[in-house]
Every structure is written in C-alpha cells, then in structure tokens.
Amino acid sequence: MCKKGKWGFLIGLSMVLFILSGCASNEKTEEEKLVEAIQEAVKDSSIGGEASNKAEKPTVESTLSEIVNFVTIDIWNEAFVNISWYAGSGTDSTGNELDIEFTIDRLGKAMEKKAEYNSYIAGLDSKYDDIKQVWTKLSNEIDTLYAKLKENPPHATDSEYEFDTGLFKQYSKAFDSDVESLNAQ
Structure with missing residues (x-):
C-alpha cells in the first residue's frame, strides 16, 4: 500500500471507530x-x-394479633394442650410421644417472650383498657399454670395430676375476640 492509501485507510478506520464509539456511547x-x-x-x-x-x-392492632397468635401457638398448641394430654394418656394431643421436660423448657422460653408482651400491653393508652384487663387475667393464668408445671411436672398417665386449663381457655377466647373486634373497626 502506498503512503496515501495507508493514511486514507487509517483515516477511514478512525472515522468508523469514531462512529462506532459514538453509537456504542448512545447504546x-x-x-x-x-x-x-x-x-x-x-x-x-x-x-x-x-x-x-x-x-x-407495626400498628397496635397488628401487634395484638401477633400476641393472639403467640398465645395460641406457643402457649396452647405447643405446651398446655399437650401437657394436659400427657398427664392423661402419656402422649401429646395427637397421640405422639412427648418429652415433657423439653416441652416445659420450651414453654419457659415462651414465658420470656410473654414478659415482653406484658410490658407492651401495659404501655398501651387508655383506649385499650378493656384489652389490657383481659390480658392481665390471661397472663396471670398462664403464670399460674407455668408455676405449677415448674413446681410439680406431670408424669405420663398420672390420673391424680390436675392441670385445669379452663380459665386459660376462657380468658384466651375473650382476648382473641376483643382483638378481633378491634381489628374489625
């Protein structure tokens, strides 16, 4: 190639690269x-x-709903109902084997969380006085039943063991109903 051809080629190549770089830049x-x-x-x-x-x-209503779920799942389903069945039948409420010490230990962890909920509910304003009153009864009943379990844990098929959850169920149902009504407003 001659010098003129080389320069023409380089200039042409530069122009193509310039155009491509401009297009690439636009892209x-x-x-x-x-x-x-x-x-x-x-x-x-x-x-x-x-x-x-x-x-x-979270709103007060959503937190109270969380507390209802906690009581239903962690306190009732995972502990109290199974403990009641254990004393009567030697199994959990579904007929499965139950480690009573483990169940009571897990309930102890739930009691720590309940203490946080106690503080939360106590701090609510007077608008929630009815819910606070029911929670106080429910919380005290949970404490009573837990203390009984700690002091005197049941043995499998112990027909003499009394673990009456009647008040717990009454207060729990009232608390659930009050929170549901609050959420419906």
Whole structure:
C-alpha cells in the first residue's frame, strides 16, 4: 500500500471507530436509561431497593394479633394442650410421644417472650383498657399454670395430676375476640 492509501485507510478506520464509539456511547446511554428505569420501577413497587428495606411500623392492632397468635401457638398448641394430654394418656394431643421436660423448657422460653408482651400491653393508652384487663387475667393464668408445671411436672398417665386449663381457655377466647373486634373497626 502506498503512503496515501495507508493514511486514507487509517483515516477511514478512525472515522468508523469514531462512529462506532459514538453509537456504542448512545447504546450505553440507552442501556443506562433502561437500567435506571428498571431500578426505579423495582423501587416503586417495593420488590427491592430502598422501599422494601424499610419495614412498616407495626400498628397496635397488628401487634395484638401477633400476641393472639403467640398465645395460641406457643402457649396452647405447643405446651398446655399437650401437657394436659400427657398427664392423661402419656402422649401429646395427637397421640405422639412427648418429652415433657423439653416441652416445659420450651414453654419457659415462651414465658420470656410473654414478659415482653406484658410490658407492651401495659404501655398501651387508655383506649385499650378493656384489652389490657383481659390480658392481665390471661397472663396471670398462664403464670399460674407455668408455676405449677415448674413446681410439680406431670408424669405420663398420672390420673391424680390436675392441670385445669379452663380459665386459660376462657380468658384466651375473650382476648382473641376483643382483638378481633378491634381489628374489625
């Protein structure tokens, strides 16, 4: 190739590269715009990004519903109902083997959480006085039954063992009903 041809080729190549870099730059800009649009859409829809990282502050109603679930699951289902059955039949409420010491230990952990709920409910304003009153009865009954278990745990098929959950069920049902009514408002 001659010098003139080389320069022409290099100039032509430079122009092509310049044009391509300009196009690539435009494509990148369009690509960046697309990425930004997707990020904005995700942020707005709370799928990811800043909006989803911020947990909504729980309401009194949602916290009280959480407490109802706690009483039903952690206190009744996982402990009291199984303990009642254990004393009578030697099994849990579904007929399965039950480790009574483990069950009482797990109930002890639930009692720590109940103490937090006691503080929460005590701190509610006077608008919730009815719920506070029922919770106080329910909480005291839970404490009474737990103390009995700690002091004198049942043995399997011990027909002499008394573990009366009648008051617990009455107060629990009232608390559940009051919270449900509050949530319906």
